[in-house]
Amino acid sequence: MIAREIRKGIQLIATVHWERRLFDSLIPLPDGTSYNAYLVEGSKATALIDTTDPAKADDLLGPLANVKKLDYIISQHSEQDHSGLLPLLLERYPAATLLCSRKAEEMLISHLHVAKERIKVVEDGETLSLGDKTLQFIYTPWVHWPETMVTYLPEERCLFSCDFLGSHLATSDLYVTNRGRTYEAAKRYFAEIMMPFRNVIQKNLDKISALPIDIIAPSHGPVYDDPSFIIDAYRDWVSPGIKNEVVIPYISMHGSTELMVKRLADSLVKRGVKVHLFDLSVTDIGALAITLVDAATIVVATPTVHIGPHPMALYAAQLANMLRPKAKYAAVLVSYGWSSKAIEQIAGAISNLKVEVLGTILQKGMPDDGTYTEIDALAEAIAEAHKKDPLVCG
Numbered sequence: 001m002i003a004r005e006i007r008k009g010i011q012l013i014a015t016v017h018w019e020r021r022l023f024d025s026l027i028p029l030p031d032g033t034s035y036n037a038y039l040v041e042g043s044k045a046t047a048l049i050d051t052t053d054p055a056k057a058d059d060l061l062g063p064l065a066n067v068k069k070l071d072y073i074i075s076q077h078s079e080q081d082h083s084g085l086l087p088l089l090l091e092r093y094p095a096a097t098l099l100c101s102r103k104a105e106e107m108l109i110s111h112l113h114v115a116k117e118r119i120k121v122v123e124d125g126e127t128l129s130l131g132d133k134t135l136q137f138i139y140t141p142w143v144h145w146p147e148t149m150v151t152y153l154p155e156e157r158c159l160f161s162c163d164f165l166g167s168h169l170a171t172s173d174l175y176v177t178n179r180g181r182t183y184e185a186a187k188r189y190f191a192e193i194m195m196p197f198r199n200v201i202q203k204n205l206d207k208i209s210a211l212p213i214d215i216i217a218p219s220h221g222p223v224y225d226d227p228s229f230i231i232d233a234y235r236d237w238v239s240p241g242i243k244n245e246v247v248i249p250y251i252s253m254h255g256s257t258e259l260m261v262k263r264l265a266d267s268l269v270k271r272g273v274k275v276h277l278f279d280l281s282v283t284d285i286g287a288l289a290i291t292l293v294d295a296a297t298i299v300v301a302t303p304t305v306h307i308g309p310h311p312m313a314l315y316a317a318q319l320a321n322m323l324r325p326k327a328k329y330a331a332v333l334v335s336y337g338w339s340s341k342a343i344e345q346i347a348g349a350i351s352n353l354k355v356e357v358l359g360t361i362l363q364k365g366m367p368d369d370g371t372y373t374e375i376d377a378l379a380e381a382i383a384e385a386h387k388k389d390p391l392v393c394g
């Protein structure tokens with residue numbers, strides 16, 4: 001990989017991980033990802049902001065080969081895809097001081113065994129002069145770990161935002177060129193790891209919005225030369241507003257649950273409600289997470305397997321529970337043969353969600369006309385709840 005200048009004296013050293021398809025052994029990456037480090041050369045000192053994933057060490061070490069001296073290495077986030085190379089870099093640059101937030105200090109020591117004496121904690125708002133360039137450190141906790149901070153360079157009105165505002169997108173483009181693709185990738189990223197911290201992210205957005213920003217340089221994905229594009233998107237995602245949409249993760253072994261789901265979908269569409277169906281036997285969990293960002297209602301549908309829900313349906317319910325989307329309504333559809341506790345178990349799995357349950361349907365075997373009448377009534381209840389809710393828009 002090569003270093004590329006985004007402003008005079010500021011270089012992006014990006015590892016583009018084109019072939020990576022799974023992140024954190026959890027998150028699908030249909031578009032790959034990248035890990036961005038930034039080299040900032042001032043008239044008096046040089047700093048490196050973040051590193052790269054250790055699996056791709058050469059992509060950072062190669063471009064750094066000509067950098068004989070680093071005065072500072074800044075760790076904005078302790079997760080290994082950005083911090084993993086710190087021990088090696090501290091060895092290679094013995095005069096460098098590692099700067100991080102107060103909370104990050106113990107995390108870098110526990111996760112990477114960095115020597116405490118190499119670390120200097122920076123406080124929220126503290127500045128560091130590199131000569132003709134200044135770095136200001138701004139604490140932005142919980143995007144998506146407790147220690148996260150961003151760095152602002154006022155002379156170039158540049159914000160190094162680390163995971164905040166980033167996107168899992170492998171591209172050779174320096175700046176965002178395809179807005180639709182970047183929006184989708186950034187929303188996927190937000191949904192999968194940021195959504196549970198929506199409220200604190202809103203405060204962090206207010207904090208950074210007070211700064212004049214010309215470019216946002218994240219640690220994943222392309223650089224934003226129109227910051228409002230991503231800041232406005234984030235504002236929308238963290239806002240309390242929800243959409244007139246229903247997300248239906250479902251699975252079906254022999255078709256009964258699927259018949260119920262398809263009827264519910266048709267019935268909702270007839271009533272002007274948008275639906276997103278995800279067959280969990282084939283679905284991309286990230287695509288499901290994206291729709292959870294805005295939807296007003298979640299409906300989980302499953303057959304009964306050994307008394308409880310199908311494990312894939314339980315997984316989807318637990319995922320939604322963990323991501324804490326802003327949905328306000330829920331329903332559960334279950335098919336069974338002789339005895340089922342699937343409704344109770346799904347309800348237990350989504351206990352974090354502050355949802356009103358608008359209906360549950362327990363169907364023995366194949367649905368019949370009576371079942372379809374019940375399903376239509378559920379669709380009506382969902383459509384009505386959406387209509388009456390002042391937070392539902394779009």
Ligand SMILES: Cc1cc2nc3c(=O)[nH]c(=O)nc-3n(C[C@H](O)[C@H](O)[C@H](O)COP(=O)(O)O)c2cc1C
Binds near residue numbers: 252258336337338365
């Ligand atoms: C492996 C397996 C385990 C099952 N366990 C139960 C069970 O514990 N209780 C029950 O009522 N039905 C059980 N069933 C029956 C299904 O829940 C029932 O056939 C249901 O209608 C299937 O829905 P589907 O057509 O959407 O797959 C089981 C079926 C299979 C294949």
